[in-house]
Amino acid sequence: MKTNNKMEYSNYLNPKLETMSRDELQALQLERLQKTVRHCMNAEFYRQKFNELGITPDDIRTLDDVRKLPFTSKDDLREHYPFGLACVPLRECTRLHSSSGTTGNPTVVLHTKRDLDEWAEAVARCLWMVGSRPEDVFQNSAGYGMFTAGLGFQYGAERVGMLTVPAAAGNTTRQIKFIRDFGTTVLHAIPSYASRVYEVMKEEGVDPKKDTKLRVLCIGAEPHSEEQRKRIEQNLGVKAYNSYGISEMMGPGVAFECPEQNGLHIWEDYFIVEIIDPVTLEPVPDGQMGELVLTTINREAMPLLRYRTRDLTRILPGSCPCGRNHVRLDRLQGRSDDMIILKGVNIFPIQVEKILLKFKQLSTDYLITLETKENGDTMTIDVELNSLFTDDFPQLRQLERDITRQLKDEILVTPKVRLVPKGTLKTSDEKKAVRVNDLRKLF
Numbered sequence: 001m002k003t004n005n006k007m008e009y010s011n012y013l014n015p016k017l018e019t020m021s022r023d024e025l026q027a028l029q030l031e032r033l034q035k036t037v038r039h040c041m042n043a044e045f046y047r048q049k050f051n052e053l054g055i056t057p058d059d060i061r062t063l064d065d066v067r068k069l070p071f072t073s074k075d076d077l078r079e080h081y082p083f084g085l086a087c088v089p090l091r092e093c094t095r096l097h098s099s100s101g102t103t104g105n106p107t108v109v110l111h112t113k114r115d116l117d118e119w120a121e122a123v124a125r126c127l128w129m130v131g132s133r134p135e136d137v138f139q140n141s142a143g144y145g146m147f148t149a150g151l152g153f154q155y156g157a158e159r160v161g162m163l164t165v166p167a168a169a170g171n172t173t174r175q176i177k178f179i180r181d182f183g184t185t186v187l188h189a190i191p192s193y194a195s196r197v198y199e200v201m202k203e204e205g206v207d208p209k210k211d212t213k214l215r216v217l218c219i220g221a222e223p224h225s226e227e228q229r230k231r232i233e234q235n236l237g238v239k240a241y242n243s244y245g246i247s248e249m250m251g252p253g254v255a256f257e258c259p260e261q262n263g264l265h266i267w268e269d270y271f272i273v274e275i276i277d278p279v280t281l282e283p284v285p286d287g288q289m290g291e292l293v294l295t296t297i298n299r300e301a302m303p304l305l306r307y308r309t310r311d312l313t314r315i316l317p318g319s320c321p322c323g324r325n326h327v328r329l330d331r332l333q334g335r336s337d338d339m340i341i342l343k344g345v346n347i348f349p350i351q352v353e354k355i356l357l358k359f360k361q362l363s364t365d366y367l368i369t370l371e372t373k374e375n376g377d378t379m380t381i382d383v384e385l386n387s388l389f390t391d392d393f394p395q396l397r398q399l400e401r402d403i404t405r406q407l408k409d410e411i412l413v414t415p416k417v418r419l420v421p422k423g424t425l426k427t428s429d430e431k432k433a434v435r436v437n438d439l440r441k442l443f
Contacts, residue, residue, distance in 0.1 A: 123156020148251025192376025
């Protein structure tokens with residue numbers, strides 16, 4: 001661990017913005033909200049929404065007036081694919097990121113150069129908050145490309161001034177070699193992969209507490225329990241900090257734990273935070289669980305108003321001893337829709353169904369089971385055979401392999417596929433097919 005010859009640094013990357021009072025912060029939010037709403041009128045989508053609601057940008061006079069604004073959803077992004085929500089000409093955009101689609105269009109988010117600069121600043125704040133400093137070595141085990149965690153953490157770590165190791169995903173033996181050879185002190189990994197790294201270290205006779213310099217781990221992108229976090233910390237000899245990001249907002253850097261580890265600070269100079277009842281769409285009091293809704297107030301290319309994240313959480317009441325006055329979110333408690341998050345990848349049951357229906361040997365009934373095993377979360381897909389299909393063992397095993405390969409190409413993780421006789425899978429009390437059985441220990 002790096003304990004000697006360290007320079008003295010402030011606890012804050014940007015003390016002015018991180019520690020401003022609630023009154024100062026809310027004044028800045030209102031100024032930026034009003035500017036954002038006017039900017040959104042460059043998009044035909046929002047012009048139509050405002051006309052339908054009978055409002056204009058001049059109606060936004062206070063922060064509470066955010067409730068007058070229209071909601072935006074993932075479906076809106078898909079329906080106006082690819083650039084229907086852009087607020088600047090494409091020639092002013094520098095990069096786009098895209099989610100994987102289901103049966104339809106993916107969601108596309110555009111960024112200007114300034115947007116990317118602000119994104120790097122937000123991630124840098126997060127990394128600095130948990131103790132990362134210029135003399136550290138940062139290793140990123142996230143995938144690069146359309147997946148925002150790769151480039152998002154990369155540019156944030158560079159903004160801090162760390163030596164960066166863009167190791168990308170997979171090849172655990174190589175990851176461990178890099179950690180040891182390059183003296184990695186700060187690692188980013190999803191929780192299940194952090195557990196996998198430890199298992200491979202044990203297999204190779206590597207003691208992370210003695211044979212590495214790891215001290216900070218940034219985890220996120222998939223649900224995990226406090227017990228799992230503590231086990232990772234104990235095994236790797238690190239402090240593990242929860243991260244929250246969503247590509248529609250920008251990616252990583254939306255919210256992050258501070259050293260107190262008592263909730264995730266969300267940068268309110270970038271976002272206006274609401275928690276709503278997902279059924280009534282009305283706001284709920286601080287401390288009550290609901291759906292997280294975010295409005296971007298510091299974006300040029302594609303600002304989003306009242307974006308329904310579908311993530312369930314709550315605002316934690318009270319102040320944080322760290323000195324930051326940005327509100328804190330509780331760890332995510334699930335989702336208000338049917339999306340599955342597995343190994344940091346967003347998966348919809350319809351994606352699985354789309355692949356299964358390609359095989360004439362299969363019936364239409366299937367069950368996705370999610371479980372927490374020793375090395376993380378797993379997915380098993382039981383699918384019924386068509387009653388006319390042969391029970392020849394070699395053919396069944398080949399069919400399982402073919403289905404698994406196509407599913408991996410579609411959902412980006414490898415499930416275990418089990419072929420079962422027709423009529424095997426149970427139905428619910430309402431006689432509807434049960435598609436997902438989530439047995440994971442999330443909380």
